[in-house]
Amino acid sequence: MTSSASESRNPIVPVEFTKGVNGLDKVILRDVRGSSAEVYLYGGQVTSWKNEHGEELLFLSSKAIFKSPKAIRGGIPICFPQFATHGSLEQHGFARNRFWSVDPDPPPFPTNSFNTTYIDLILKPSEEDQKIWPHSFEFRLRVTLGRGGDLMLTSRIRNTNTDGKPFSFTFAYHTYFSVSDISEVRVEGLETLDYLDNLQNKERFTEQGDAITFESEVDKTYLSTPSKIAILDHERKRTFVLRKDRLPDAVVWNPWDKKAKAMADFGDDEYKHMLCVEAAAIEKSITLKPGEEWRGRQELSAVPSSYCSGQLDPQKVLQGS
Numbered sequence: 001m002t003s004s005a006s007e008s009r010n011p012i013v014p015v016e017f018t019k020g021v022n023g024l025d026k027v028i029l030r031d032v033r034g035s036s037a038e039v040y041l042y043g044g045q046v047t048s049w050k051n052e053h054g055e056e057l058l059f060l061s062s063k064a065i066f067k068s069p070k071a072i073r074g075g076i077p078i079c080f081p082q083f084a085t086h087g088s089l090e091q092h093g094f095a096r097n098r099f100w101s102v103d104p105d106p107p108p109f110p111t112n113s114f115n116t117t118y119i120d121l122i123l124k125p126s127e128e129d130q131k132i133w134p135h136s137f138e139f140r141l142r143v144t145l146g147r148g149g150d151l152m153l154t155s156r157i158r159n160t161n162t163d164g165k166p167f168s169f170t171f172a173y174h175t176y177f178s179v180s181d182i183s184e185v186r187v188e189g190l191e192t193l194d195y196l197d198n199l200q201n202k203e204r205f206t207e208q209g210d211a212i213t214f215e216s217e218v219d220k221t222y223l224s225t226p227s228k229i230a231i232l233d234h235e236r237k238r239t240f241v242l243r244k245d246r247l248p249d250a251v252v253w254n255p256w257d258k259k260a261k262a263m264a265d266f267g268d269d270e271y272k273h274m275l276c277v278e279a280a281a282i283e284k285s286i287t288l289k290p291g292e293e294w295r296g297r298q299e300l301s302a303v304p305s306s307y308c309s310g311q312l313d314p315q316k317v318l319q320g321s
């Protein structure tokens with residue numbers, strides 16, 4: 001069937017503006033082959049990413065609270081201008097619990113947007129925000145659903161201070177991946193790297209051994225990581241490939257059972273079905289002078305993983321384009 005035939009029979013609305021939980025504004029991106037993504041203006045947050053079979057690829061807690069000032073638990077929260085407690089602001093900064101707007105006329109992107117569906121959002125600080133972080137900025141976020149169902153997020157952050165002052169920030173795409181069973185998952189691309197252990201006062205260690213697997217709580221910030229990280233879900237025979245640009249660090253987080261129980265917006269057993277791998281800039285903060293812009297990009301794809309004599313072949317995953 002040609003795509004025009006399928007389109008005329010079943011018209012696709014590539015960008016739909018609608019309402020989500022609690023009447024919050026939501027944008028749905030759709031690709032003709034059936035993949036989709038959902039973005040809430042609250043937090044500028046992707047909450048859903050589905051492949052062409054309609055299978056959800058991101059974790060969203062069944063207990064997520066879609067109400068300000070609580071950030072939505074799951075999807076891809078944006079941590080800005082501060083990651084975690086690396087500064088004096090609230091945990092993970094304020095971008096994740098502010099109302100973003102649709103950017104009607106974003107400056108042009110050099111990247112090829114042919115054959116993709118996307119939405120541009122913008123966040124500017126309110127007067128209240130400037131009381132806690134005394135800077136003026138424009139944060140433009142483009143969420144793109146690629147032709148093959150890939151999900152791309154590009155952030156452009158510009159210093160618009162008129163007082164001549166630079167500002168510094170840390171940043172993360174706090175991606176919650178949906179996994180079959182955390183004990184069946186391994187992460188490749190971070191082995192042998194140095195990391196800060198957030199469970200041990202951010203002390204620095206070196207990762208030993210092979211790929212990373214999970215049997216207890218993990219909260220680590222890997223430093224100077226490669227631009228490509230793979231998350232292999234053996235049970236579902238699915239591999240997520242995360243590619244990133246200008247985001248040198250990567251946080252790996254699973255709260256495990258005890259912390260899961262302590263979080264009001266997270267189910268007691270949900271830790272089994274999620275893993276956060278967060279493309280980030282943490283160890284070295286980013287500094288912008290007035291008029292300067294930083295751009296940070298994350299691209300996610302989900303591919304079927306194949307078994308080779310009972311073992312996944314990590315080289316194939318990591319060397320593939």
Ligand SMILES: O=P(O)(O)OC[C@H]1O[C@H](O)[C@H](O)[C@@H](O)[C@@H]1O
Pocket residue numbers: 071084091092198219220251252253276
């Ligand atoms: O509960 P939140 O504020 O959303 O933070 C959730 C988690 O985010 C990151 O992964 C941090 O490294 C963790 O220390 C933190 O627990």
